[in-house]
Amino acid sequence: MTATPTIDTEPALLIGEDRLAEASGGTFDHVFPGTGQVNAVIPMAGPEEIDRAVRSAAAAQREWAALPVERRRELMIALARAIDADTENLARLNVHDYAVPIMMAPGQVGLLSKFFDYYAGWIDKVTGQTAPVMGSHDVNMITREPYGVIGVIVPWNGPLVGIAMAVAPALAGGNAVVIKPPELAPLAPLRFGELCREVGLPAGLVNVVPGGPEAGDALVRHRGIGKLHFTGSGATAKKIAVAAADTLKPLSFELGGKSANVVFADANLDRAVMIAAFMGPLTQSGQSCACGSRILVERSIYPEFQERLVAAVAHVPIGDPFDPSMMMGPVVSAAAADRITGTIDEAVRSGTGRLLTGGKRLGGDLAEGYYIEPTVFADVPNSSPLAQIETFGPVVSVMPFDTEDEAVAIANDSDFGLVAYAHTSDFERAHRVSGRLEAGSVWINAFSEIQPSGPYGGYKESGYGRLGGIEGLHEFTQVKNTRITLGS
Known part of the structure; x- marks a missing residue:
């Protein structure tokens, strides 16, 4: 304990x-x-x-x-x-x-x-x-x-x-x-x-x-x-x-942000899944302005990506943040835990997407703390509150797209524009998409990594x-x- x-x-x-x-x-x-x-x-x-x-x-x-x-x-x-x-x-x-x-x-x-x-x-x-x-x-x-x-x-x-x-x-x-x-x-x-x-x-x-x-x-x-x-x-x-x-x-x-993470079929899938997990529900339990909480995946790899993402987050060590073997700790407060689980419960109740994994407070030895399972929803409509309102917790939404134009349109359909992510092995596409994404920072095949020499800030709200x-x-x-x- x-x-x-x-x-x-x-x-x-x-x-x-x-x-x-x-x-x-x-x-x-x-x-x-x-x-x-x-x-x-x-x-x-x-x-x-x-x-x-x-x-x-x-x-x-x-x-x-x-x-x-x-x-x-x-x-x-x-x-x-x-x-x-x-x-x-x-x-x-x-x-x-x-x-x-x-x-x-x-x-x-x-x-x-x-x-x-x-x-x-x-x-x-x-x-x-x-x-x-x-x-x-x-x-x-x-x-x-x-x-x-x-x-x-x-x-x-x-x-x-x-x-x-x-x-x-x-x-x-x-x-x-x-x-x-x-x-x-x-x-x-x-x-x-x-x-x-x-x-x-x-x-x-x-x-x-x-x-x-x-x-x-x-x-x-x-x-x-x-x-x-x-x-x-x-x-x-x-x-x-x-x-x-x-x-x-x-x-x-x-x-804040409600950042899009766009995964094209030609991406290095191992790396894309790792970044989606880490920059989604895992880093600071999703309590990051740069959280890639809207994960857009090209339809041809959509089923495989879901399976890999669930596997990546399901076995992450969660527990005492002073334990150096733990990758994920609690959320910041009881109020935050109630708000986040309330958002999850409402999405389940309203049928907003499919809950693939997570969604609950952790019990047992961790019951007195504010621990929430990493949570992944699939088939989330981009117009839904789950996709549009910043959850600021370990919750991500996965949604499919068919074309590059559709991916960019979904990614930009947000009041926020702090960061965006994209994964592709096509150099020309990387340039096209980064120029079209409405965000202050765009990370191609990369984690969000703040550096002193790079300007950081947002578009829109x-x-x-x-x-x-x-x-x-x-x-x-x-x-x-x-x-x-x-x-x-």
Whole structure:
């Protein structure tokens, strides 16, 4: 039986030089999803702490921007090395946070350090340009400058990845940050904040303030925030957009998906099935924005693909996420488990497709945790809620197609467009299809693998703005045009 793990540090808000074990937002009993039992009590920020964090960040940003670029680069590289040295601890806290299996948690820590290494290299390369002014010999300079203080609201399903993708370019662009991790996953982000202090970043440059909706609303509305980035659900993003309208604050969003995974008959079927299983119900128990939950399969291989996919997910080791032999753990909360099983039950009741495998909560020694079997439906109409509404759990839909045009039409028939997958051995088809799929990232014969050098973000209701690459750096800088008159 999974035992509820305990943490060996007292969670505290990190604001400026201070650690606050008490805050105006009260406390939150953090539950370990593997057992359903409390493993930490989290102090919660309220508007008072948000204001204090923003003011602290504004002062630190001025100090940060005044440092020589080589010193800023050195500090970001030092932070990357500190993250590497703390990999085991950060990975363990990731599991405490939301029960990602320990076999996968270190990879998220590695991505965090890679982003800081990558953006450290951009610090002295954010160059501007000059442009001629008609009828004049004036100097006309176009430069990029920081926004000041960036608000970063990170998701519970990979908080360190969210920090990597937004905080690293924000600091490289000369900004300070206020990070609001969710109450469901605050522990690893708080440790990241401690590492920022340990390597010598200016006090207040990185503030970490766990909180709920009230804290999030205060951060969005605060006039000291120059820009805000949010990763999470579309429903919350719409509320943020309304709240930010008071200050016309610029926003960037990385939101959900209902991503299509298109498998053509000429694909390497072994690899396509492996990727469909892993990027479908298995990775983080399907709690991934990049989950390929709509699997489109060419009709001639449709029966064989179903058999192989069911076999691939049916024997996956599921259990205690601290056990390194487990590939799949629980979903994040009791509410999530109820929502996901409710979606499955409704699909079965309404006859939406055929349930091939899974569909139930796991019992026995795992009954107290939030474990759900990997679940596969076949013959799912693309117009159904099962195919159109993000489940955010270990549930995928398999559906047939006959032609390339039909596959593309089904794949694009969605309100979302974060990522898409396609499998084919035809190089020309790969180019055609990737150009036609309406998604911010298209993965051909490949897993979804975020890299610091590649821009990542969505089309349609999957958000706007990009994280990663030079596009990610530009997301956290604003353009200034300066004209200097030469002569009278």
